[in-house]
Amino acid sequence: MSIGRLLEGALAISALVVGALLFFYSPELVRGWAFTIPGTTDVALEPAFFPRLSAVLICASSLILLITMPMRSDPLPANETSKEAYKKVGAGLAGILIYLVCILYIGFVVSTVFFIVGASVVGGYNNWKAVISTAVLVAVGLRLIFRYGLHVKLPEGFLF
Amino acid sequence: MFEDLLSAAFVVLNWKTLISISAGTIVGLMIGAIPGLSATMGMALLSPFTFFVEPLVGIPFLIGLFKGGTFGGSVSAILIGTPGTAANAATLLDGYEMCKKGRAGEAILGALHASLVGDFFGTIALIFGAPTLALIAIKFGPHEFFALILFSLTMICYVSGRSLAKGVLAATLGVLFALIGTDPLGGTPRLTFGLSDLQGGLNVIALVTGLFGITEVLIQMESFGSRAKDKVVSAEVNLGGIRVQLKAVYLHLRTIIRSSFIGTFIGALPGIGSETSPWVAYGLAKRASKEPEKFGQGSFDGVVAPEAANNAVCGAAMIPMLVFGIPGDIVTAILMSALIAQGLQPGPFLIAEHRDVIYGLFMSVLFATFALYIFGRLTLRWWIRILVIPRPLLYSTIVAFCVVGTYSVHSSVFDLAVMFVFGVIGYAFRKLDIALAPMLLSFVLAKILEESLRRGLIHSDGNLLAFFERPIAATILCLTVIVLIAFAVLEWRKRFSQPKNETR
Numbered sequence: 332m333s334i335g336r337l338l339e340g341a342l343a344i345s346a347l348v349v350g351a352l353l354f355f356y357s358p359e360l361v362r363g364w365a366f367t368i369p370g371t372t373d374v375a376l377e378p379a380f381f382p383r384l385s386a387v388l389i390c391a392s393s394l395i396l397l398i399t400m401p402m403r404s405d406p407l408p409a410n411e412t413s414k415e416a417y418k419k420v421g422a423g424l425a426g427i428l429i430y431l432v433c434i435l436y437i438g439f440v441v442s443t444v445f446f447i448v449g450a451s452v453v454g455g456y457n458n459w460k461a462v463i464s465t466a467v468l469v470a471v472g473l474r475l476i477f478r479y480g481l482h483v484k485l486p487e488g489f490l491f
Numbered sequence: 492m493f494e495d496l497l498s499a500a501f502v503v504l505n506w507k508t509l510i511s512i513s514a515g516t517i518v519g520l521m522i523g524a525i526p527g528l529s530a531t532m533g534m535a536l537l538s539p540f541t542f543f544v545e546p547l548v549g550i551p552f553l554i555g556l557f558k559g560g561t562f563g564g565s566v567s568a569i570l571i572g573t574p575g576t577a578a579n580a581a582t583l584l585d586g587y588e589m590c591k592k593g594r595a596g597e598a599i600l601g602a603l604h605a606s607l608v609g610d611f612f613g614t615i616a617l618i619f620g621a622p623t624l625a626l627i628a629i630k631f632g633p634h635e636f637f638a639l640i641l642f643s644l645t646m647i648c649y650v651s652g653r654s655l656a657k658g659v660l661a662a663t664l665g666v667l668f669a670l671i672g673t674d675p676l677g678g679t680p681r682l683t684f685g686l687s688d689l690q691g692g693l694n695v696i697a698l699v700t701g702l703f704g705i706t707e708v709l710i711q712m713e714s715f716g717s718r719a720k721d722k723v724v725s726a727e728v729n730l731g732g733i734r735v736q737l738k739a740v741y742l743h744l745r746t747i748i749r750s751s752f753i754g755t756f757i758g759a760l761p762g763i764g765s766e767t768s769p770w771v772a773y774g775l776a777k778r779a780s781k782e783p784e785k786f787g788q789g790s791f792d793g794v795v796a797p798e799a800a801n802n803a804v805c806g807a808a809m810i811p812m813l814v815f816g817i818p819g820d821i822v823t824a825i826l827m828s829a830l831i832a833q834g835l836q837p838g839p840f841l842i843a844e845h846r847d848v849i850y851g852l853f854m855s856v857l858f859a860t861f862a863l864y865i866f867g868r869l870t871l872r873w874w875i876r877i878l879v880i881p882r883p884l885l886y887s888t889i890v891a892f893c894v895v896g897t898y899s900v901h902s903s904v905f906d907l908a909v910m911f912v913f914g915v916i917g918y919a920f921r922k923l924d925i926a927l928a929p930m931l932l933s934f935v936l937a938k939i940l941e942e943s944l945r946r947g948l949i950h951s952d953g954n955l956l957a958f959f960e961r962p963i964a965a966t967i968l969c970l971t972v973i974v975l976i977a978f979a980v981l982e983w984r985k986r987f988s989q990p991k992n993e994t995r
Contacts, residue, residue: 335922335923338919338922338923339923342660342919342923343660346660346663346664349667353667378674378676378677378679378681380945381670381941381944381945382670382681382682385663385666385667385670385937388663388666389660389663389664389666389667392656392659392660392662392663393660395656395659395660396656396657396660399654399656403654405653405654405924407922407923407924408921408922408923408924409922409923412713412922416713416714417713419712419713419715419716420709420712420713420918422712423708423709423712423715424709424914424915427705427708427890427911427914428911430890430894431894431907431908431911434894434907435904439894439895443891443894446887446890446891447884447887447888447891449887450883450886450887450890451881451883451884451887452883453715453883454712454715454716454882454883454884454886454887455715455716455883456881456882456883456884458881461881461884462884465884465888469888469891470891473891473892473895477895477899481540481543481544481899482543483543483899483902484902485895485898485899486898486904
C-alpha cells in the first residue's frame with residue numbers, strides 16, 4: 332500500500348476516534364444547563380445534542396472512507412511528492428512558525444523584513460536589491476496602511 | 492424596483508465606490524493572472540481590509556476582486572498553459588493552443604468579451620432574481636432552512652472533489668470545527684477546553700487564510716529553488732495581434748449566450764459554482780459546434796464558452812448567499828463574512844431591511860462588470876510582466892499579507908495560531924486529494940444548520956417527522972435523498988469502470 336493510502340487510512344481512523352470520543356464525552360465537554368420541557372423538547376435543547384449528532388456523522392463518514400479505501404485507485408498527490416519537496420515544506424513551516432513567534436517579540440516590521448529576505452534567498456532568489464527593497468516596502472507599507480488608514484495596531488514587540 | 496436601482500446608481504456613483512471597484516478589479520486581475528493565486532485566496536487575504544470602511548466601499552472592492560480574479564485566471568491559462576484558478580481550467584484546452592499559434596492576444600480578448608457578456612447575464616439574474624426569491628424566502632421557517640442547507644451541503648460534497656467519501660468526511664470535520672465556541676441556543680461554552688480564546692469560536696478569516704493562503708504557499712514551496720518553475724513564463728511569449736473583430740465575436744455569440752445561461756443557472760444553485768459551469772459550457776459548445784474536431788486544437792469557441800460561463804457565475808452565486816444566507820461557494824462564503832462584519836446579516840430580510848445598501852451593491856456588481864472590461868482591455872500587456880515575478884519573493888510576501896489580514900480582524904495572536912494550524916491541515920488535505928471547499932462551507936453553514944434543526948424540533952415538540960410534513964421542506968429533503976443516491980450510484984459506476992492506475 333502506498334504512503335498516501337496509509338495516510339488516508341490514518342486520517343480516517345483518527346476521525347473515527349475523535350468522533351467516538353466526542354459522542355461519549357459530549358456531556359462532559361459541553362458544560363452548561365439546558366432549559367427543558369421533559370419528554371418533548373429536552374433532547375433538542377441540550378447543548379450536547381448537535382455535537383453528538385455531528386459525532387455520529389464523523390464516525391459514519393470515516394467508516395465509509397475506510398471501507399471504500401481498497402476500491403479507490405485514483406493517484407494521490409502525496410505519492411507524487413518527493414522527499415526533497417517535503418523537506419522544503421518542513422523548512423517553510425518552521426520558517427513561518429519562527430516568523431509568527433518573532434512578530435510577538437520583535438514586532439511586525441522587523442520580523443517581516445527578515446522573513447521575506449530569508450524566505451526569498453533560501454527559496455533560491457538571490458537578487459538582494461529587489462528582495463530587500465520589496466521586504467522593506469511591504470513591511471513598512473502594511474504597517475502604515477493599518478496604523479493610519481485602517482486604525483489597526485499591528486504587534487510592535489520591543490522593536491517595531 | 493427600477494426607482495430603487497436608479498437611486499442606488501446615484502449613491503454608487505461617487506469617487507470612493509468607483510475607486511474601490513476599480514482597485515478591486517485591477518487587484519483581482521493581477522491575482523488571477525498569477526498561477527497558484529486565485530480570487531478565493533485574494534478575497535481571503537484582502538477581505539479584512541474592508542471591515543474598516545463603509546459597506547458601499549468595502550464590499551464593491553471584493554466584488555471587483557471576485558470578477559477580476561475569475562477573468563484573470565484565463566490569462567495564465569492562455570499564456571503559459573497553467574490556469575490561474577480552477578474555474579479557468581477548461582479555457583486552457585484551446586486558449587493555450589491558440590497561444591502556441593501566435594494568437595494569444597486574440598484568445599485573451601475573446602475571453603474578455605465573453606466574460607463581459609457572461610458577467611452581464613449573471614448580474615441581471617442577481618438584480619432581478621434575488622428580490623423576487625426573497626419574497627418566497629420570507630415564508631421559510633426553520634424546517635425549510637434546515638432542508639435547504641442540507642441540500643447545499645450534499646451538492647458541495649459531491650462537486651468539490653473526486654471522491655464522495657472524502658468530500659463527506661471533510662464536510663463533517665468542518666461541522667466539528669464549527670461546534671467550538673458557544674451553543675447558539677443556550678449560550679453555554681462548548682468544546683472550548685477551558686480556553687477563553689475559543690469561546691467566540693474559530694475565526695472564519697483565520698480558517699480561510701490558513702486553508703487557502705498558507706496551504707498554497709506550502710504547495711509552492713515544494714518547487715522553490717528549481718529554476719524552471721521560478722520563472723514561469725519566458726520572454727518569448729507572443730501576444731500576437733490584440734484585436735478581435737466584432738464580427739468574430741458576433742459569429743460566436745450563440746455559444747457565448749448559451750454558455751452565459753449555463754453559468755447563470757449553475758451559479759445560482761448552491762454549492763456547484765464556477766468550477767463546474769465552464770466544463771458543462773465547453774462540452775455543450777463542442778456538441779453544438781459544426782467543427783467539433785477543432786476543439787482542443789485552438790478553437791475560438793473553446794475559449795469563449797468556458798469564460799462566459801465562469802464569469803456568469805459571479806453574479807448568480809450571490810443569489811443564494813444574499814437571499815437565504817447560504818453561500819454557494821468559498822468566494823461567496825468570504826463575501827458573506829464581509830457582509831456580516833459590516834452588520835449586514837444575509838437572509839430573507841436583508842433586502843427589505845437594508846434596501847439602500849443592497850441595491851447599491853447590485854449597482855456595484857453591474858459597474859464592476861464594465862470595470863472588468865475596461866481594465867482588462869487596458870492592462871492586457873501588463874500580465875506578462877506579472878507572470879515573471881519570482882515565486883519565492885511573491886509567496887513570502889503573501890505570508891506577510893496572511894498574517895496582517897488574520898491578525899487585524901480581532902487583534903488576536905490566537906487567530907494566527909489557528910491560521911497556522913489550518914495551513915498545515917489544508918496542506919495535508921491537498922496531498923490526500925481531499926477538497927477543502929466542503930470543510931469551509933460546512934464550517935460556515937453548520938451554525939445555521941444546527942439552529943434551524945433545533946428550532947424546528949422545538950416547534951414540533953421534538954418530532955423529526957415534522958420536517959417531512961411541510962411541503963417545501965419535504966420536497967427539498969426528498970431532492971437531497973435523490974441527489975445522494977444518484978451520486979452514490981455514479982461514484983460506484985465510476986469506481987468499477989476505471990482501470991487501476993495507481994503506481995506507487
